[in-house]
Amino acid sequence: MTLEESRAAYWKANLRLLAVLLTIWFVVSFGLGILLAQPLNTFSIGGYPLGFWFAQQGSMYTFIVLIFFYAWRMNALDRKFDVHEE
Amino acid sequence: MDLQTLSFLVVGATFVLYIGIAIWARAGSTSEFYVAGKGVNPILNGMATAADWMSAASFISMAGLIAFLGFTGGAYLMGWTGGYVLMALLLAPYLRKFGKFTVPEFIGDRFYSKTARIVAVISLLVISITYVIGQMRGVGIAFSNILEMDLAIGLLSGMVVVFIYAVFGGMKGITYTQIAQYVIMIFAYTVPAVFISLTLTGHAFPQIGLGSTLIGEDTQLLQALDQTLMDLGFAAYTSITGMSLLNMFLLTLALMIGTAGLPHVIIRFFTVPRVRDARKSAGFALLFIGILYTTAPAVGAMAMYNFINTVQPGPVGDPQGNVLIEERPDWMLRWERTGLLAFEDKNEDGRLQYYNDQNEEFAEMAREEWGWEGNEFTTIDRDIMVLANPQIANLPNWVIALVAAGGIAAALSTAAGLLLAISSSISHDLMKGVITPGISERAELLSGRIAMAAAILLAGYLGLNPPGFAAEVVALAFGLAAASLFPVLMMGIFLKKMNREGAIAGMLVGLGSTLLYIFLFKGWFFLPGTNMFPDTAEYWLLGINPTGFGVVGAILNFIVAFLVMKITKEPPEHIQHLVEDVRVPRVGTS
Helix, strand or coil: CCHHHHHHHHHHHHHHHHHHHHHHHHHHHHHHHHHCHHHHCCCEECCEEHHHHHHHHHHHHHHHHHHHHHHHHHHHHHHHCCCCCC | CCHHHHHHHHHHHHHHHHHHHHHHCCCCCHHHHHHHHHCCCHHHHHHHHHHHHCCHHHHHHHHHHHHHHHHHHHHHHHHHHHHHHHHHHHHHHHHHHHCCCCHHHHHHHHCCCHHHHHHHHHHHHHHHHHHHHHHHHHHHHHHHHHCCCCHHHHHHHHHHHHHHHHHHHHHHHHHHHHHHHHHHHHHHHHHHHHHHHHHHHCCCCHHHHCCCECCCCCCEHHHHHHHHHHHCCCCCCCCCCCCCHHHHHHHHHHHHHHHHCCHHHHHHHHHCCCHHHHHHHHHHHHHHHHHHHHHHHHHHHHHHHHHHHHHCCCCCCCCCCCCEHHHCCHHHHHHHHHCCEEECCCCCCCECCCCCCCCHHHHHHHHHHHCCCCCCEEEECCCHHHHCHHHHCCCCHHHHHHHHHHHHHHHHHHHHHHHHHHHHHHHHHHHHHHHCCCCCHHHHHHHHHHHHHHHHHHHHHHHHCCCCCHHHHHHHHHHHHHHHHHHHHHHHHHCCCCCHHHHHHHHHHHHHHHHHHHHHHHCHHHCCCCCCCCCCCCCCHHHCCHHHCHHHHHHHHHHHHHHHHHHCCCCCHHHHHHHHHHCCCCCCCC
8 A cells, every 4th residue: 555545544544433423423412412302301311301311411421432432443543554653 | 717717718728729830830932831842641631621611601600501491501511512522523633733832823824824824813812802701700700709708809819820820831830720720620519519419319429319319209309390390380491491492403513613613722732742642632621521511410400409499498379388588598698698699579478489470371370379479589690509509508618618719710720721822822823923923932932921911911901890791792702713713623624625715715704794693683892782683583593593603604614615715726735735744643654
């Protein structure tokens, strides 16, 4: 693989990861926490109505996990494509 | 020891700590002054970022805002945390790779244009100065309302402390003070919350307590709150109330995009050694922020529950169901003195009624059946939901002093970050970048310090004489960050072919359209009475609240930039190489 191809492949892998993570980001907050919150409220989790929980607790936990997952996957990608730092 | 003395000791001790850090962490070079020498540990930077970001509004106002909004208050929680996902995934690592000192510097270099840099500086200044006013007001609230001391004295002592560590230490001093401020802030926020959660539900974690049953009953806290509010003519806490779903959606998105585009937070990621540290640091920042943000909804709901049960201890409608004015608790007396709480015995029954008199059907029924003549609380400032918490829960005086110190820490840490963004954009982007490019490093460092001192004086002045529209302008700050900075930063990284013409046109259209929409409903330059339309839902374009318009501004920015890019020259070769280099942590060798 030439340097240019390798870089393009790295960038493509990065964009694919971003697409997956941002989809989760959107679905959990705007989907489950806002648009679908009222129907979800008929279910409950840990004593919370489910939609309310997503809006005021669950989405925030999801965000934290997303960023750490991103950092972990990107560091792995860096090494795979040999663009990692010392 | 009385509250006053104790508070002086606690707040005084934190100030001594900040000054001690300032002496230890002096800045000797521009790199130390602007980015703490790029040597900050990523976990500590996460802590500093959390303090930088969590302002007086997060600490003092947010839980109260949620208490009165219920479910839709989630817009603030999701908006102010979800923006970090955008910042961490789309901006922070790349801007750290770029490796310069300021946000306008990236925009100027990436779009090979001084004009673009100046437009970015203007956006940054409007956003940051607006924000600083709110922080100075926060310091004032902490001193005058919690400690019942003179606002001016409190504000001045806060300014002196910030002056010492920000002017001498620059980003280095600010970073290490922010770490200390985070610890104080989070302790001050969670201690009262844990006690209240224990009292109401028996659970030490407020996050669990909010979903639990009340002690001695078999009803869930949230169900009890829903029922109590409905009995008083309000909408249920967990239902959609306060704003439409569309506006909740837009507000959340505007706060997210705005958060991601805030320059004073972005520059925190310039202080870590490597790209991978920037990624990790963003995760820790949100983790540390999350500790406060997941506690806030519990604080809001529990404070609301306590408040209503204090006013309405007996059954609704029972003549003996409401609290006697003579027997109201001490904390009410205390907050009446500050003017944040006020009531009027409208039906002269010697008791207090709190209910929704805007609900006509309910108000009519309450008048005929129970002789209620209107909601008797004429003022309930939302801020008291956090400020009065320790007293409502009967916590000892040292907790009250701690909450004051926490509020001040929250305000000072954010103010310092903003002041650094302001001074570096003046000394580095305007002086060094545009006006006097030949300036030596020593002279630039000195001009940075002078700009910092001037910014502190301006912020202090505005804090003492707050413009009447301060609250309105904060919405503008987020709208502008969303509509102007975030889109060009993102396109600068993800669209290699984005050029100077596109970026400048995009920023101007985003900035202009958002300002115009806000001015139409809030008045030209916020002058009262100059608004063209009443600020109500039936006049809003497609029902969009001006506070959520930043999203539309951002979309316009993207579209215009893209169209202009299509009909103008593509960026020079070396700029396209710059973008390629920014995209990888290290240039590969294979």
